[in-house]
Amino acid sequence: MRVSEGRVTVTVPEQPEAGKGADVFFNPVQELNRDITVAALRAYRERTPRVSTYLDATAASGIRGVRAAANDWETTLCDIDDDATALCEQNLERNDLAASVRRSDANVLMHSEAFDVVDVDPFGTPIPFADAAVQGTKHLLCVTATDTAPLCGAHFESGVRSYGAVPRNTEFHAEMGMRVLLSAMVRTAARYDIAARPILSHATKHYARTYLEFDHGAKVANDCIDELGYVHHCQHCLWRDHDYGLIADPPEDCPVCDKHLQTAGPIWLGRTCEPAFADAVSEQVTEEMGTADEARELLATLSEEIDTPTHYDQHRLCKRWGRGAEAMDEFIEKLRDTGYEASRTHYGGTTFKTDADVVEIREATAE
Numbered sequence: 001m002r003v004s005e006g007r008v009t010v011t012v013p014e015q016p017e018a019g020k021g022a023d024v025f026f027n028p029v030q031e032l033n034r035d036i037t038v039a040a041l042r043a044y045r046e047r048t049p050r051v052s053t054y055l056d057a058t059a060a061s062g063i064r065g066v067r068a069a070a071n072d073w074e075t076t077l078c079d080i081d082d083d084a085t086a087l088c089e090q091n092l093e094r095n096d097l098a099a100s101v102r103r104s105d106a107n108v109l110m111h112s113e114a115f116d117v118v119d120v121d122p123f124g125t126p127i128p129f130a131d132a133a134v135q136g137t138k139h140l141l142c143v144t145a146t147d148t149a150p151l152c153g154a155h156f157e158s159g160v161r162s163y164g165a166v167p168r169n170t171e172f173h174a175e176m177g178m179r180v181l182l183s184a185m186v187r188t189a190a191r192y193d194i195a196a197r198p199i200l201s202h203a204t205k206h207y208a209r210t211y212l213e214f215d216h217g218a219k220v221a222n223d224c225i226d227e228l229g230y231v232h233h234c235q236h237c238l239w240r241d242h243d244y245g246l247i248a249d250p251p252e253d254c255p256v257c258d259k260h261l262q263t264a265g266p267i268w269l270g271r272t273c274e275p276a277f278a279d280a281v282s283e284q285v286t287e288e289m290g291t292a293d294e295a296r297e298l299l300a301t302l303s304e305e306i307d308t309p310t311h312y313d314q315h316r317l318c319k320r321w322g323r324g325a326e327a328m329d330e331f332i333e334k335l336r337d338t339g340y341e342a343s344r345t346h347y348g349g350t351t352f353k354t355d356a357d358v359v360e361i362r363e364a365t366a367e
């Protein structure tokens with residue numbers, strides 16, 4: 001099967017259901033993820049002109065690395081599987097591109113060599129690659145996680161085991177997953193006196209993706225750790241709050257309805273995205289990308305998202321309150337008119353962020 005993405009055309013095996021059992025894995029649904037990766041690589045090179053080397057650590061067909069090579073990155077493609085690396089070679093040749101192909105365990109490679117940018121896009125959780133990836137990255141670590149059920153607390157024990165944090169299955173589950181992933185990556189980097197700060201992150205129901213910029217030093221790593229903390233959440237009235245620090249300090253019960261609160265953490269409470277970088281990435285989305293419109297729309301929403309650690313869903317709130325939902329723009333305008341900050345989020349069409357709490361939202365948006 002031939003697939004064209006961006007400037008390249010690659011061959012990938014026909015994929016049985018959900019890619020399971022294929023000789024080499026390929027997921028067409030990840031085209032948006034790959035288009036944004038290419039745009040992010042272009043924007044990152046403008047931001048940090050000295051970067052030149054890119055490792056596609058779990059390459060499969062090589063489509064990500066081939067696209068990086070087509071954008072003039074000095075690229076290395078790595079996969080543990082013989083069929084995958086053979087296909088990477090063919091796909092480079094087909095596009096008349098040169099890159100280094102390694103049949104290796106990515107952990108071994110990343111422990112022995114460092115690259116300006118490392119991309120870890122594995123099956124499921126990236127955690128088995130996290131320590132080596134931190135050591136093998138000089139500037140930017142790009143990570144995908146597709147194990148959304150453990151990340152967001154739907155598979156609680158698995159989430160605790162993989163990420164060393166308590167995830168909770170809340171109505172802001174995709175953001176919970178993103179912040180659990182970021183917490184684990186930040187704590188991994190901190191072990192090596194590295195601050196890993198997300199400059200771009202996006203989540204869908206299928207995966208979480210983040211781009212972490214590195215800064216070296218114990219002091220900056222401590223500053224990053226200071227942005228970890230806990231979210232306390234009421235399943236009944238949907239009130240929530242957060243506190244910073246590695247020791248959870250939850251209120252005893254929900255201050256609004258007196259019901260039991262659930263606590264999740266330590267999660268990343270800091271920014272998940274730099275608005276200026278999201279704008280710079282958007283400028284690098286070009287027409288040859290199959291998901292250009294979707295990518296630009298996503299990046300615009302990311303750039304506008306206000307900086308709070310959880311989001312709400314208007315429909316869920318209105319259902320709780322026994323009233324009808326309304327157009328998102330009007331709903332957000334009511335919050336702003338009352339003096340609160342408010343924005344849509346990329347987590348869903350009816351989601352929003354605000355600095356108002358759940359009682360204030362209800363009052364501000366009443367008829």
Ligand code: SAM
Nearest residue numbers: 025058059060064079080081105106121122123
């Ligand atoms: N990045 C690819 C893309 O955009 O199409 C998809 C990668 S696929 C989800 C994961 C790949 O990781 C598989 O090809 C698998 O063989 C490879 N893999 C699994 N364990 C590995 C390891 N320890 N080192 C290197 N590659 C590994």
